[in-house]
Amino acid sequence: MTALGLDIGSRTIKLVVWENGAVVLTRKALTSSDPLAVCRELLHHTPPGPLVATGYGRHLVKEYLRCETVSEIKAFALGARAVFHSCRTILDIGGQDTKAISLTADGRIDKFHMNDKCAAGTGRFLEIMATALGLSLGDFMAEAMATETPHPINSMCTVFAESEVISTIARGTPRPAIALGIHQSIASRTVSLLERVAVTDDIVFAGGVALNGCMQKEIEKALGRNVHVPPDPQIIGALGCALLAAKNDEPVKRHDYDDKVKSSRGKARES
Amino acid sequence: MKFNADNVKPLIEDEFVGEAAKRALQYIQGKRSAGMPVAGIYCGYAPMEVIRAAGAVPAILCAFANKTIAAAEAVLPANLCPLIKSSYGFIITDSCPFFGISDAVVAETTCDGKKKMFELISHYKPMFVMDLPQLPDEEEAQANWAAMITKLKGFLEKTFKTEATSERIEAEIKATNVKNALMNRVFDYAAKKPSLLKWSETYELAFLAQVATTEDLQPIFQEVFRTIKEREEKGVYYGTPSSPRVLVTGCPVGGDSTKVYKIIEEAGGVVVAMDSCTGMKPFMTAIEEDTGDPIAAVAVRYLQLPCSCMTPNLRRLTEMDKIIARFQPDAVIEVVLHACHSYNIEAYKIMNHAKEIHNLPYLKIETDYSDGDVEQIRTRVEALFDSL
Structure with missing residues (x-):
């Protein structure tokens, strides 16, 4: 059928x-x-x-x-269970929402948490940050992965973060450092959302933002665990x-x- | 969500169905025309028995509309609770009819935002700010609160040129107890499985019952019980027997924030218990009668109100146990207004209590009076019901 x-x-x-x-x-x-x-x-x-x-x-x-x-x-x-049968935790970062869902061993929803209505740390946030840096989404990720020394970005509000990025550029900070700083700030925020549900392996990372390899790497670092990104996470x-x-x-x-x-x-x- | 029958008679059948504030306004205006002074109040800690004993009618001041927030933000910080911003906006735009007809305002030092907002409106009307103890279980708390109530009595007596005698306060205590017992009889029908009442009916009745005297409410109660009995006989109920039953707890919900109740219903749930100051909370406890010291008795009762401004506010948990046993909800939804730090932080304890002690799913909704987050809230509520 x-x-x-x-x-x-x-x-x-x-x-x-x-x-x-x-x-x-x-x-x-x-x-x-x-x-x-x-x-x-x-x-x-x-x-x-x-x-x-x-x-x-x-x-x-x-x-x-x-x-x-x-x-x-x-x-x-x-x-997520269909693509990864042993999945117990789902992280979905989409255009304006971040969701963390924990599942019971038999796949039922145990707990879930979503970001507040603010789109901080979501796909839209990444798009705006890339634009502020004058980069495409692909280059934004590539630049972030090209450095080891991040410049921390503290604002999570999209509008304030954009101002912070612009003033950081104005101080002469290299773009890759800013790009990595943005990825890391989202990763740490994402991990605190994940920790509100019980994080159990295996973790599936889905949604458009899962296409961003740097995001996956930084989330794994901050979480201290591996996450699985399905072939077509969207x-x-x-x-x-x-x-x-x-x-x-x-x-x-x-x-x-x-x-x-x-x-x-x-x-x-x-x- | 609807009743299982057509043309169900509303609980209070008058020209104000769906207009709780207008009904209250008409009541208060009637009292004022009859010569009674009006005491504007902002909070459930305002000791109603003393206000009534001073011959005044209490008026709940406007605090629940998004439309006055923009005006308020010209002075107040945007990152403040919408209830405080809305209240202030109503005053400076002169658009709260209850404030307009108030002869005095009774306020309390509940949270920082309110306390400082009161300073900004203190010149509009005679205002008495009560220093509310926030460690209610300390020995001194009751004595201090009783002293404040005595001071309030003096303020009202002077402002309204009247005398609130102990006898009158005692009589008002008894009247409150009668009213609260009747309200609880109504709540018992909301608690039925399935519920016989729609949330807005309980909400509207509670709105009126906060301002109206027990005596004036008697004919309304008679009609309410007649209507309920009719529903019972005809097998009329609200929602379906399988609709998730929801306990909504947290910040006061009124006016524009009743969007949360509406979303819960649209997602297929039935709000059976409203644990907030605009819902069932003001009616839940009785005041001890014939103690010989009515002010002390009033002080004891009001300090029992489990508001998050209190610490450690353990009573919120014990009250929640009773509410859950009585209303048998399938889920707990907490409404936290933006920047209401005390409810927002306490939510963590409420979540753990709901989940661990009662094994109930819990959802916290942080919101304001705008409708910008309706779809985001809907997604969360539908997901909560999906997970039941």
């Missing part, structure tokens, strides 16, 4: 198509200011099957696509949704996604 999972995050929308026990299609696109149009785009010409949605936009699509929704916590718990929530959709015994619901595609804006990447 075919089942679909959609994770409408604050920065990126992810689609997973699950068929006969395997991921057969994944698509991602930037959320943009019209997430519904992007969802339609992503769902265009996908095989029929039940759909479950998660992420900040889940209630928006629930109405339009008449699909089931699930909280990100549950979606990530299911998705799709874990959408995967959890697809798994949940596949488990639903309800008759297959399929709506007229294709008819609803009105514009072809928000070019979707397919892999």
Whole structure:
């Protein structure tokens, strides 16, 4: 059978198509200011099957696509266990949220913690810091990894941190040192969030920020443990949704996604 | 979330359904027209029995709206609790009708923010600031608080040109006990499984019951119990039998911060217990009667209020034990207003108590009066219910 999972995050929308026990299609696109149009785009010409949605936009699509929704916590718990069966702790750093989830040995949610509504230390924070340093996200990470001597950045508020970075640049501090300092400040904040849930091996690090190898390295250093980054860490929530959709015994619901595609804006990447 | 039947009669059926403050305002205006002075209050520590014995009607001053915060931030720091900012904003924009009709204001040194804010509004109305002991179990605390209450009595007598005799205070103690017993009878129906009341009904009744006299409330109580009995007979309840039952504890929740109650409901939960000063807390304890020293009896009772401004505030935990036994919640959600350090820090103890002693999942929501974090709160609440 075919089942679909959609994770409408604050920065990126992810689609997973699950068929006969395997991921057969994944698509991602930037959320943009019209997430519904992007969802339609992503769902265009996908095989029929039940759909479950998660992420900040889940209630928006629930109405339009008449699909089931699930909280990100549950979606990530299911998705992480699917890619890493022995997973007991999940760290997800997305566009505007950081989540730490601990699971019981049989995979149920034990505890979870999220950052406050402020986006400090999330993907958006990294993007803004990279921009302040005049770097792309890739170069930002590469520069941070090119040095051993960080310059600590103390502000965690995105706006204050940006000012701090600008004034640090103005004092002549090398950019790699600032870049590493930013990564380390996020890592230490992330670890204190993780420690609020019981950290048990194995730890899965998911979300867009998990694509940042420097972030993984600094979190591992601060935590004193290894974390596992799945091959495609961004799709874990959408995967959890697809798994949940596949488990639903309800008759297959399929709506007229294709008819609803009105514009072809928000070019979707397919892999 | 709704009742399991259509057209359910509201608990208080009048033109103010959903408008707790307007109902209270109409009540207070009526009393004022009849010649009673109005005493504005900001907190559950204001000794109501003494205020009433002085012939005044208490008015809970506005503190729960986002709209006055911008004005307040022209003076107050942005990083301050929204309740204090909102209160102050209401005063300087002259938009709190309760303050407008208050003849005096009773305030307490509960937290630093309030204490210093009171200094900034002290010139608007005659104000009496009570020095609240914060180690309530110390021997001196009761005597000191009783001395403060006696001073307040003097202030009210002088301001309102009246006399709050011991007999009148004793009579008010008895009236409070009758009222609290009736309120608790109502709360028992919120505690039923499934609950017979919607949170907003309990909230609205509590709002009115804080300002209205026991005597004036009698006809309302009669109607309330008639309505509840009808619901019971017809098998009407709120939510579904499987809806997660939630105990909401922490900072006062009112006006714009009732968004948290609404989100809990939208996520499929039922708020069965509201453990805060705008909920059930003011009605939970009785005052000892016929002690011969009514002021001392009042002092004892108010010091029992388990506010986080007290230390070590162990009573919060013992009260929580009783609330959990009585309301049988499936989860505990704590509401902490931004920059309310005392509730925020105490939350750690509450979390451990909920999880370890009661084996209940716990979620802390730190919020303010804006609606900017509604979706973030929703994600957390839905995840909490998912984990049940």
